[in-house]
Amino acid sequence: MSERSFVINEAGRKVPSIVNGQAQVPYKGVGKHRPTGRKYGVPIATCADYPADGNKLLPNLKEALLKAGLKNGMTLSTHHHFRDGDVIAQLVFEIAAELGIKDLIWAPSASFPCHKPIIEHLLNGVIHHIEGSMNSSLGTFCSEGKMSGVGVLRSHGGRYQAIQDGELHIDIAIIAAPAADTFGNANGLNGPAACGQLGYALADAEYADCVIVVTDNLVPFPCMPMEIKGNNVDYTVLVEQVGIPEKIMSGTTKVTKSPDRLLLAELTARFCDEAKLIHDGFSYQAGAGGTALAISDYFSKSLTQKNLKARFAHGGSNASLVRMLEEGVLDYILDDQAFDLAGIQSIAQNSNHINTSPFNSYNYHGKGNFSSLLDVVILGATEVDVDFNANVVTHSDGLLAHGIGGWQNCLFGKCVILPVPLFRNRIPVVRDQVTTLCGPGELIDVVVTERGIAINPRRQDLLAAVKGSSLPIKPIEELKEIAEKICGKPADLSPTGDVTAIVKWVDGTVLDVVWRVG
Amino acid sequence: MTNTITAGNRGQHARGDCFVSFEPAASGKLDIEINSSVQQLYGNTIKNLAHQVFGLFGLTSGRVLIEDTGALDFVLAARIEACITQAIETKKSFLGEMLQENCYSSQKNRMRLSRLYLPGNSPKMMINAGVHQPNAIILDLEDSVAVSKKREARFLVRNALRQIDFLGAERMVRINQLPMGLDDLPQVIPHNVHVILIPKCESAETVHQINQEIARINAADKTEREVFLMPIIESSKGIFNAAEIAGSADNIVAITIGLEDFTADIGVKRTFEGTESFYARSHLVNICKCHNIQAIDSVFSDVGNMDALAQTIRHSKSIGFEGMGCIHPRQIPIIHAGYSPDPADIDKAKKIVLAFDEATKNGLGVVSLGSKMIDPPVVERAQQTIDQAVTLNILSENWRAENV
Numbered sequence: 008m009s010e011r012s013f014v015i016n017e018a019g020r021k022v023p024s025i026v027n028g029q030a031q032v033p034y035k036g037v038g039k040h041r042p043t044g045r046k047y048g049v050p051i052a053t054c055a056d057y058p059a060d061g062n063k064l065l066p067n068l069k070e071a072l073l074k075a076g077l078k079n080g081m082t083l084s085t086h087h088h089f090r091d092g093d094v095i096a097q098l099v100f101e102i103a104a105e106l107g108i109k110d111l112i113w114a115p116s117a118s119f120p121c122h123k124p125i126i127e128h129l130l131n132g133v134i135h136h137i138e139g140s141m142n143s144s145l146g147t148f149c150s151e152g153k154m155s156g157v158g159v160l161r162s163h164g165g166r167y168q169a170i171q172d173g174e175l176h177i178d179i180a181i182i183a184a185p186a187a188d189t190f191g192n193a194n195g196l197n198g199p200a201a202c203g204q205l206g207y208a209l210a211d212a213e214y215a216d217c218v219i220v221v222t223d224n225l226v227p228f229p230c231m232p233m234e235i236k237g238n239n240v241d242y243t244v245l246v247e248q249v250g251i252p253e254k255i256m257s258g259t260t261k262v263t264k265s266p267d268r269l270l271l272a273e274l275t276a277r278f279c280d281e282a283k284l285i286h287d288g289f290s291y292q293a294g295a296g297g298t299a300l301a302i303s304d305y306f307s308k309s310l311t312q313k314n315l316k317a318r319f320a321h322g323g324s325n326a327s328l329v330r331m332l333e334e335g336v337l338d339y340i341l342d343d344q345a346f347d348l349a350g351i352q353s354i355a356q357n358s359n360h361i362n363t364s365p366f367n368s369y370n371y372h373g374k375g376n377f378s379s380l381l382d383v384v385i386l387g388a389t390e391v392d393v394d395f396n397a398n399v400v401t402h403s404d405g406l407l408a409h410g411i412g413g414w415q416n417c418l419f420g421k422c423v424i425l426p427v428p429l430f431r432n433r434i435p436v437v438r439d440q441v442t443t444l445c446g447p448g449e450l451i452d453v454v455v456t457e458r459g460i461a462i463n464p465r466r467q468d469l470l471a472a473v474k475g476s477s478l479p480i481k482p483i484e485e486l487k488e489i490a491e492k493i494c495g496k497p498a499d500l501s502p503t504g505d506v507t508a509i510v511k512w513v514d515g516t517v518l519d520v521v522w523r524v525g
Numbered sequence: 526m527t528n529t530i531t532a533g534n535r536g537q538h539a540r541g542d543c544f545v546s547f548e549p550a551a552s553g554k555l556d557i558e559i560n561s562s563v564q565q566l567y568g569n570t571i572k573n574l575a576h577q578v579f580g581l582f583g584l585t586s587g588r589v590l591i592e593d594t595g596a597l598d599f600v601l602a603a604r605i606e607a608c609i610t611q612a613i614e615t616k617k618s619f620l621g622e623m624l625q626e627n628c629y630s631s632q633k634n635r636m637r638l639s640r641l642y643l644p645g646n647s648p649k650m651m652i653n654a655g656v657h658q659p660n661a662i663i664l665d666l667e668d669s670v671a672v673s674k675k676r677e678a679r680f681l682v683r684n685a686l687r688q689i690d691f692l693g694a695e696r697m698v699r700i701n702q703l704p705m706g707l708d709d710l711p712q713v714i715p716h717n718v719h720v721i722l723i724p725k726c727e728s729a730e731t732v733h734q735i736n737q738e739i740a741r742i743n744a745a746d747k748t749e750r751e752v753f754l755m756p757i758i759e760s761s762k763g764i765f766n767a768a769e770i771a772g773s774a775d776n777i778v779a780i781t782i783g784l785e786d787f788t789a790d791i792g793v794k795r796t797f798e799g800t801e802s803f804y805a806r807s808h809l810v811n812i813c814k815c816h817n818i819q820a821i822d823s824v825f826s827d828v829g830n831m832d833a834l835a836q837t838i839r840h841s842k843s844i845g846f847e848g849m850g851c852i853h854p855r856q857i858p859i860i861h862a863g864y865s866p867d868p869a870d871i872d873k874a875k876k877i878v879l880a881f882d883e884a885t886k887n888g889l890g891v892v893s894l895g896s897k898m899i900d901p902p903v904v905e906r907a908q909q910t911i912d913q914a915v916t917l918n919i920l921s922e923n924w925r926a927e928n929v
Contacts, residue, residue, distance in 0.1 A: 270657060404564075433566075493597065495570055
């Protein structure tokens, strides 16, 4: 890796000022970066260049990529609507490899274990680097310093912001859709690979130079609802399969059976009750993952018992959220992605189950977004430090393992709670300093562990609200000490000095670095 | 090839555990290799600990491989010691520091609504057992430990007693059926165990043997440790001899029944209604009440069905049982709620205790409530209900003041 210059950003983290040849703005603090200028503009298209009969169907994806002008160094985007059942991203890069294309940038909205074959294309030079999330084997590959370029990690809102602001220019967007017509109108509601919404592809449809819609379920015009508008689409392609249905359902949609996690859920719900956060007209972020689902169930019970109604939940929708909507405990689900079949059916049929996108929910460079309206936000973390800073992408040994998702964006909720185990397989979760900073402590209000609840001293109101309750409220330093007493003090791992990826903040500034693991 | 000695667990399900292989050698250095999921953060810590343990036993040669999935020190030390003691005869033990937090004592009549069973050779369930706030934890050396693992489990249970903070739960160990159970005792008695559970107890003789061994261990250490006993009746013979067992020693604090084995012994199926064991259970309750000890019900094995558990507890409480064993932490709150006094009981108990206070204040020998005379045992029972309600946090300690 070439020599770089580093600066210390407002969070005290050492970050590079140039990444992959692009100048970067270091993180300046929450709400401090004010970009000027205008949004990115796509080239003007004309109907004269498109078939008047609306039929943009090409025989196969290879031909579509060729027509799109695929060449070395381009940025290609795909999306994670099929989660671990995606087959299209792998296909795109197989074609690129076959055509001898090099140095591409892959900009997925998220990656999953199914994307492991992409490593081959990173090794053989077809892909230069990834701008998106890198999970499991891709994360390991990246943090071992094996990627040619530097990875860029963004939140869902950050991805929308980067595309809209022109920071992330997409040459070709390949949008896999469960239903589409030959004009390019598409949605995620019907077909063998039905997944609910296609919201993560909206920015790409609007701002990419060239848009290809790929489907295995071609319907006659008009494909309704037209979540992706054919007016933005250059080519359509019919393939045998866009996604593997049984893998589309996320594995994180079952309420946990782990007694320790259920205890965390119960403590979190009790905290919300005692702090009087649950009220009529209440709103919350319903996350994926067993603990978040269990908490949602507790909220539902608490609301029912008190004869209260939640105004809206922001999803991640799933069967239990849909049940709340149908039972009238909840007025609206504002939903970026459906996690199970019940969620998919509900969004297709229930007019109070609203399809929202990262633009509505998370984009920080807009005129407001939904996440700051949430009363309670429940999120996970791999680490939290004594200043309430949190990490969600790397493990304590420095290995990149998870994407940011909507996590950073949701930090703007009114009360952000992290229910986390105090330690995982010997490794303390509450630490002196997080390995990788993903969320500034000033936005994180409460850390719930099985051995105590820490409230951010900035939130004197919350501390006062639960004073005198039977909840085990403790200073966060004490939680750290308990963890170290049980696990022993972990070794200090000093950074290697080689940047493998950067973590972007919601405004496009550089918050921290994922260093190569030693 | 030299003989390789192993201890511990590895594989998919072995989280927070380790597997130690040791190839003793007559000469050469001691080569310790660590292969750990926490290599970066704790690799050196693990290696240092291993050297300490080998050093204590005077072993300086051989090859050691520790395959670790995030084991805490007490687990690592137990596994290494279990390996070493297969290679050499020794009277030494590697004892980690006894946590100050673990030095509390118990009382004969303390509340035992819930007792959480923890498999004696599985560290991962032990570590957070206390946070679920059972009245007691049971480190189990008997049925949950495979025959081939009995030996190494003793080291793990011993170390757990010293180094896991069970956050105030009563500390129990279920030993093996005698005679093997007698060999378990030296590994647990010196480490502040409060209660020994005696499986498949059928006679007073079993209780005597255990008390003799405890006395021998105490005498050898020149200390007097108070250890309580809880026999588990699991056969028709045990039920038949329940009175003899209950009266066999002063340190028996409770008797419980194991219905899986009992129903097998009498040749019937265990049903949800429990008609087949009604006599045995009712008989046991009667014997316990007669000896002023607690009657504790059998565990409920369908961990997924909380409604059925609650229903079973209602019946169990109605025939006189005062608590139940549990095999999953989520059963604990259901058990606590189920065996707790209900609001009507507490209300009545409050009135009785207040009437007693009033009578005492006025120097009256007779307590009366309205037109009814209250007998001393009724007052005592009311006080117990109040104490229990306070302990369970369903009644304020200052209820008298708040009652005004």
